[in-house]
Amino acid sequence: MTDGLRKGLASYGDAGFSLFLRKAFIKAMGYSDDALDRPIVGITNTYSDYNPCHGNVPQILEAVKRGVMLSGAMPFVFPTISIAESFSHPTSMYVRNLMAMDTEEMIRAQPMDAVVVIGGCDKTLPAQIMAAVSADLPTVVIPVGPMVVGHHKGEVLGACTDCRRLWGKYRAGEIDDVEIEAVNGRLAPSVGTCMVMGTASTMACITEALGLSLPMSATIPAPHAERFRSAEASGRVAAAMAKAKGPKPSEFLTASSFRNAQVVLQAIGGSTNGLIHLTAIQHRTRHKVDLDAFDKLGREVPVLVDLKPSGDHYMEHFHHAGGVPKLMKQLGDLIDLDAKTITGATLREVVAQAEEVPGQDAIRGKTNPIKPEGALAILYGNLAPRGAVIKHSAASPKLLQHTGRAVVFESVEDMTNRVDDPDLDVNADDVLVLRNAGPKGAPGMPEAGYLPIPKKLARGGVKDMVRISDARMSGTAFGTIVLHITPESAVGGPLALVKNGDMIRLDVDKRRIELLVDEAELKKRFAAQAPAKTPDWAKRGYAWLFNETILQADEGCDFDFMRENGKG
Numbered sequence: 001m002t003d004g005l006r007k008g009l010a011s012y013g014d015a016g017f018s019l020f021l022r023k024a025f026i027k028a029m030g031y032s033d034d035a036l037d038r039p040i041v042g043i044t045n046t047y048s049d050y051n052p053c054h055g056n057v058p059q060i061l062e063a064v065k066r067g068v069m070l071s072g073a074m075p076f077v078f079p080t081i082s083i084a085e086s087f088s089h090p091t092s093m094y095v096r097n098l099m100a101m102d103t104e105e106m107i108r109a110q111p112m113d114a115v116v117v118i119g120g121c122d123k124t125l126p127a128q129i130m131a132a133v134s135a136d137l138p139t140v141v142i143p144v145g146p147m148v149v150g151h152h153k154g155e156v157l158g159a160c161t162d163c164r165r166l167w168g169k170y171r172a173g174e175i176d177d178v179e180i181e182a183v184n185g186r187l188a189p190s191v192g193t194c195m196v197m198g199t200a201s202t203m204a205c206i207t208e209a210l211g212l213s214l215p216m217s218a219t220i221p222a223p224h225a226e227r228f229r230s231a232e233a234s235g236r237v238a239a240a241m242a243k244a245k246g247p248k249p250s251e252f253l254t255a256s257s258f259r260n261a262q263v264v265l266q267a268i269g270g271s272t273n274g275l276i277h278l279t280a281i282q283h284r285t286r287h288k289v290d291l292d293a294f295d296k297l298g299r300e301v302p303v304l305v306d307l308k309p310s311g312d313h314y315m316e317h318f319h320h321a322g323g324v325p326k327l328m329k330q331l332g333d334l335i336d337l338d339a340k341t342i343t344g345a346t347l348r349e350v351v352a353q354a355e356e357v358p359g360q361d362a363i364r365g366k367t368n369p370i371k372p373e374g375a376l377a378i379l380y381g382n383l384a385p386r387g388a389v390i391k392h393s394a395a396s397p398k399l400l401q402h403t404g405r406a407v408v409f410e411s412v413e414d415m416t417n418r419v420d421d422p423d424l425d426v427n428a429d430d431v432l433v434l435r436n437a438g439p440k441g442a443p444g445m446p447e448a449g450y451l452p453i454p455k456k457l458a459r460g461g462v463k464d465m466v467r468i469s470d471a472r473m474s475g476t477a478f479g480t481i482v483l484h485i486t487p488e489s490a491v492g493g494p495l496a497l498v499k500n501g502d503m504i505r506l507d508v509d510k511r512r513i514e515l516l517v518d519e520a521e522l523k524k525r526f527a528a529q530a531p532a533k534t535p536d537w538a539k540r541g542y543a544w545l546f547n548e549t550i551l552q553a554d555e556g557c558d559f560d561f562m563r564e565n566g567k568g
Ligand code: FES
Pocket: 053, 084, 085, 086, 120, 121, 122, 192, 193, 194, 198, 200
């Protein structure tokens, strides 16, 4: 027997003794033999005082345990790393792969027949799904759910699109110290994840489209009673999966499932980070990502969900309008409805249950889209030989074809120190360039790609400029911003060769990003570069592992040895 408590015995050279010892110790918790003979559902606990987005995890845990026990299985809660965006130094991305490794190995190390992973803040669902597809145990994913909206002076507020918008107003002198403090207390009025279409919401929607979570689970607000009923139902499903020994992620995640996830990513106006995470997840399976195919989808799939930052509404409105099932229904033949989900049902059955909500305007139809094309485009050119990404659904249309003079910042620190310098030589038509902010360069690819508009321009009314970098950007941000330039400058990518005053041309329609400097000059600059050496921060420990093995954005920034076939 290799299930339940008998699974994965600790090795003492005598299997009978190993089980005897395990049972002797676990009985210290007061369990009966009947309880210990049941199929086991492991449940990750990512509650942390540092992670307000996961503030409802204790209640979710109780509901999942209830569902598991009502179905005759035994729940075992275990802790894993928890990552909160604003409490992760240097960046949350730096520790995403650590969480994925932690989660995967604890799923493998401990006896369980199925696992429920509970996450939500940006890097947690990606890390947990990366772990789940690698461990390949029957898995149910439960997003913690979005916050409810805030209000300020009659206006609806959402973290963190409105954090950035109002901070921009404060920087421009349009609102004062007293008002910005009042706003600070109103942006996040409940536990849960950011309630715009940022990375957390994007990943929750992608998870539902992949069939890894129950219908509607992406959008139910974090504090709502429905969230906990859905968690109880998830516990029941996990118990059934534990008994049936399936389906495992490898049994129902097909090329079509991943294509569906990409379609949904485009149609929701999803976060650019979503592409990196989905790429990392796919590279842990046999279904690899084709960025050109993703870009092609972007030309075919309209943005249908009217959420900030691409549109006007918030996650709770998306939920009340019918959520991801309704969106997939509206997408029609762009979705492969034969794809399966954890319950064994197809997406066709999920979509058939989608609620019709009269008068709702958060989920549009294909004939009346928010944007006729998808949210994200992949750019190539001499600045980005392996690609870059732009969320053009959240950009200024007039800047999508633009040529301007480069104003270069060497690092995030350099940008922080100089961007507001009154003597900075910059005007509204320039292109702000940030380098050494990629996976290795910063390290951890900070969300610094949303370079602030220099204060002197912001005060003059400039709201957007073309900004390019090898960094990431929060999915909640708005602007004409080219990100994930690959390869990054710290590993010798062409972004390292840009000089102040060079001309840069962006043409989103043609999917091009070009440095208008001739080839011979670029070769000269490349030859003059200092050879790369191991930076001081990467001399030991996890930092060393990170620096040695992190992949570039086009491969999902996973560690090279964590892909499906390992390093080979
Ligand atoms: Fe946790 Fe936005 S900070 S989801």
